[in-house]
Amino acid sequence: MAEMNPGQIQECEQKLPLPIGVSNYSLAASEYYYIDKTMMIKDFIDERPMVTLFTRPRRFGKTLNMDMLRTYFERSDKDTSVYFRDKKIWSCGQKYRDYQGRYPVIFLTFKDVKFDTWEETFAALRDIFAKEAQRHKELQSSEKCDGYSRKVYERLVNGSATEVELSSALLDLSAMLHSHYDVAPVIIIDEYDTPIQQGHSEDYYDKIIRFMRNLFSGGFKDNSHLSFGFLTGILRVAKESIFSGMNNLSINSVLDNKYSAYFGFTADEVREMAAYYGAADKYDEICQWYDGYLFGKTEIFNPWSVVSYFSNKCEPRPFWVSTGSNDVIGEVLAVADNEIYDRLTSLVNGETFTTFIDTDVIYPQIKSNPSTIYSFLLMTGYLKVLNTSLSFNGDFLCEVALPNREISLVYNKEILQRMENMIPQATAISIQEAAFSGDHKRLKSQLQMMLTQSVSFFDTVGENFYHGFMLGLCALMSGTFVTSNRESGDDRYDIQLKPIRKGLPGILIELKAGKNCSDEELKNMSEAALKQITDKKYDTEMKNAGIQTIYKYGVAFSGKNVEVAVE
Incomplete structure (x- = not known):
């Protein structure tokens, strides 16, 4: 009988099970x-x-x-x-x-x-x-x-x-x-x-x-x-x-250095775990999805999601989203003003901003002071800190951002999906059907109706609002991974809907916004947005994933008016 080499022996060894949900x-x-x-x-x-x-x-x-x-x-x-x-x-x-x-x-x-x-x-x-x-x-x-x-x-x-x-x-x-x-x-x-x-x-x-x-x-x-x-x-x-x-x-707290490495996984721990389960080549993907937290000065991965990732045969998903209630976030969004909403939308676009963080924040402050949303988001794992300094009153002044791709998806699902309250289910279904069939006229008509019925004039102030508006709509669409402001081809696309199952089309959306635009100007803007998708090769990621049909939409907004171009 031929002897097995060390690699074959290692392959035959029984790996320890993953501790999913084990707290003993x-x-x-x-x-x-x-x-x-x-x-x-x-x-x-x-x-x-x-x-x-x-x-x-x-x-x-x-x-x-x-x-x-x-x-x-x-x-x-x-x-x-x-x-x-x-x-x-x-x-x-x-x-x-x-x-x-x-x-x-x-x-x-x-x-x-x-x-x-x-x-x-x-x-x-x-x-x-x-x-x-x-x-x-x-x-x-x-x-x-x-x-x-x-x-x-x-x-x-x-x-x-x-x-x-x-x-x-x-x-x-x-x-x-x-x-x-x-x-x-x-x-x-x-x-x-x-x-x-x-x-x-x-x-x-x-x-x-x-x-x-x-x-x-x-x-x-x-x-x-x-x-x-x-x-x-x-x-x-x-x-x-x-x-x-x-x-x-x-x-x-998450801002302190003491005990910072003991809650969550460090980079070295994740590398060792990936190697143990024969997935050392997946480390970069794990970083994109589940890294990005900073506790004190220690880089931390979300442990629940990392373990679930290996259990799911190294297929990334937003595993963390189903592990608890986000009622507090929904309550804050219910009383959020335009500035807060605009800032939250900018996070999905990959931007950062600096804000006061109160580590002593308490629940009743949500209604009396909605700006405490940033402290809640940081303490609850929806934000990461890039830089920290002490303010004159003892609070922390922090530059914050979204930690990783998983939280971006969670953000879409758990935060922007709150728009479901203002979007009738029938309208959401109609928009999804239009988008997945390449019917740009129907898509334009449904978006126009949404803007007319649900959005006040003072809300329609810039591209950030429309970006959040479209992300909220996309978050309601089943069967897709929604990502925003990610690199693909030669630049960063605005919104991508990547199908979960084979056979479904992929969707790319590029947005433009202007003020007091004529119908002709709006049409030209939508066509320019569509051309940008092709010129910048935003479809590269989905093509490499083997997605055969990809609908490209250029969407232009001005006030409550919208124009849609499709390819």
Whole structure:
């Protein structure tokens, strides 16, 4: 029998499965492809802040990292050191190993607390505390805890605690654990602000804020029964005094350098992962789609999307779009003025701008100050920072842009698609049918109707508006990838609709805009736009992809008038 060469042997080796949706550290570290983030433990031990808050966008590894901390610090009947012996933290020395398995831990995650009413939310929180209390069933009969404490524990574990009792549950549980083990516990709360965002959306914000303020005051502020604590969330809801008086709080946002490499994947980690799965040649494509975030000074890739990309046989998609709600963004857009809308549209065109970023932004500011949209977009992962400086009032002055191609597509789908409220479904379908059949007369007629019925004169001020208007329409079209202002051929096209399935046509749209144009001038502008598509070879990318039929549209606007040329 012929021997296999090393390459064939490697090809036959079973690759570790991808950790899609795996937030259990011991499982991820032992049975899946795991990118080692355990040096985060060393950095924490070296600094030892009393309470640490990490704010990052959704799906950037917050829950997995918190479970890693729980697994490392928590006392257990099992030998949990086995999950760290082959990790970087174990080679750091005995000083750091001495922390392993040393503390009782209170671990709570609020990531699924998304209910319509305060009553349902309170019931969910009470259930979460009941399950965590049950996990510490040794307290039920502990002789080191007095009778009153055991009664409090009983009410927690059977789910009968009142709102007042539940708001002191962190303090009560930590005191009992401290008494039982003679070691103060570690408290970990993952996605603490999920119920706060839901409270804002469903109009019980004041009630959830009051509860959280009391809960955190007892658990973290001057709690003598606390060794140290960790919290994660998307926003730091500091202005509501949730963390009032907590001078022991260390905050790490997307703008801070500390811990910047531990949430998301670094460039080296992605290269190594691509090589492991035999896709080293796909690194540039991964960069275009999922790179571009800057946490502190560290370049970061979206981890959810990178893992999903490999799972999808290296076919790029906007995987991140379906992982959470964008209701807050929709609310901001509902009250956005023309300047904000124009700026948001410019981002899709590849432009940047400089704006104030408030890392303490809170949900009620959306209506009272719509300009906070930029802070929300940055904190939630829809913007990246290019340059940062401090302003005179302590806020950050940041140059911002869209991070990558995925976010550009997400932007089209989740932000510009909000135009669906002003576009009747029948009209959207008619526009799509006209565009995909090359019927420029019907396309012109439908666009003309849209402009006449839905757009006020003061909105029609320049090409940026029309670009956003057309992107919004294109975002409603199914079966295509919508991209904007990307290089193809000798220049950058305005809008490209690349078909997802074979057999569908591709579409290129070049836009022109003028003021007070005559019908003849408008026609000439549309023909010039069409000629530009051909002259600049904007169809190069789709031709290289093997797309046989490509419709090219030159579209010219002036006020509420439109002209369309087609080839």
